[in-house]
Amino acid sequence: MNVTGSVFRSVERRVAAAAALVAATALITSCSSSPSSAAKVPGTTASAGTNTGASKTIDQIIADEKPAAASLIPHGSTASTIKARGTLNVGGTQTAALFSLLDPTTGKIGGFDAALSQLLAKYIIGKPRTKLTNVTSATREALLKNHAVDAVFATYTITPERSKIVDFAGPYYMDGLALEVKKGNDSVHTLKDLKNKTVITESGSTAATIIKKEAPTAKILLFDTNTECLQALQQGRADAYILDQGILAGNASTNSDVKVLAATYSQEPYGIGLPPGDAGFKRLVNHWLQKIEADGTWAKVWKNTIGTQVPGPAPAPPKIG
Template sequence: MRKHTTAVALAAASALALAACSSAEPGNTGDGDGGGDTLTVGIKFDQPGLGLQKGAEYVGFDVDVAKYVAGKLGYDEDQIEFTEAVSANRETMLQNGDVDMIFATYSITDTRKEIVDFAGPYFVAGQDLLVAADDDSITGPEDLEGKNLCSVTGSTSAERIKDDYAEGVELVERPGYSECVSALASGAVDAVTTDDIILAGLAAAQEDPTVFKVVGNPFSEENYGVGLPKGSTDRCEEINTAITEMIDDGTWDELVATHTEGTGYTANAELNPPEPAACA
């Protein structure tokens, strides 16, 4: 009897240990329903149309792509925990295990790939210009000579235009893109610059989304990827499969249209929808 009791106790302890390990392992999808785990996803909290916190909810293209991918990995929406991923902290968050993955207009670069992994891309953006809807004088960066251009403090977007396209442009810095849009609305600046889909999201967030327009002449290429901890090859392949399914079933097109509705924006057809790259 004593031997039987001991064996039962050992078996129960082993089962508990295995369950604890399973629930602690990031990204464990169990039997396809998330295994009871949570998935921590980094997003932007302050980018209309892409990643925006609205009370207790999170909305935007990046948010919906993350939900779709998480669903394909076996997670229900109530198993996703969104957390803010500020641009300067993204690599650190992945390295420290603060997040399982990041969907936050996170451009894939060789420098970043040295310390983190990427799945995707799930969108290819390009630097563009936001102008007043009735302004036909600006059709590209070359038209900004002598005009006022707004970009966020610390961004290299405006400097790129000054260096490569319009030496005489007057650069105006604001702490955030909402302040740039306000300056555009008041006539204090002639244009705002950053990635095209970010500009479209800013326009869509206005009470009247038709007051501004994205010029539609992108002059850079930014591949938005899913940031992952280094060594996440298997998870990268799972995410790439989900992204491909999202494109093939029409969800990708629907999400782009939903989050830029009313602006007249269309994604660059030469670059989108993207084809996910091979995982390392």
């Protein structure tokens, strides 16, 4: 079941009201042990610590996270290596509003994925210390296979093909592919309307396959990041942009010249990407996910990130495994 498709149906009607919430969303930050460890460029440490009410709530959620019992992190395990290092190396992004977005005024990253990565770091290390490496749809698998990162939190859809290359914990969230167009564009309502038109998506995403199936005569433009895709749409270089509806909703919340169409065309289960062949680490991360879902932490994070733009209670998280 696509648990987020229905809650995003009203995104288009809420775009005007969403602008008032942008500051709170952008400033929801992930947490660190030091205010000086803000993630300003790839490879630096993500951090919380702003003075907004929403940020304080996220900070408190992370502060309340209990570290894993010592028996869950045996000597010689991946988790013990991370704990000894004192930092969780995270593959992520700085351009996905509501999920993982860099606030240029503070140099800090906030959102659903950013907060979850901090919670996992707190669980393993005892302190919410992460080091962010920017990833794209085309680079995630290589970074995991090369052990350049410990985990990828990047709206990373689990697919059979990807599961042959890397491991996944979760899924921890369910989304669906949707369309975004410029305000005033009344020629595109569904995928069928993309016949002989130009459509944008991220390279390495699952969206290109859907386009080729539903609108085989459409011209596809590929870009590495959500920011590049959005800019191309705003510049009129394409008629529509297709990607996960949650990401598109984040774009619409911070850019009043675009709108998200209601329909979704897939189920996109997001997983935490892990290096392949490490069953023990995967069990630990899944155990942590089960814990934060059962104790209400997952719902609290959703409410203070994605839920700032989507009304109603938090959706039920998808079944792990």
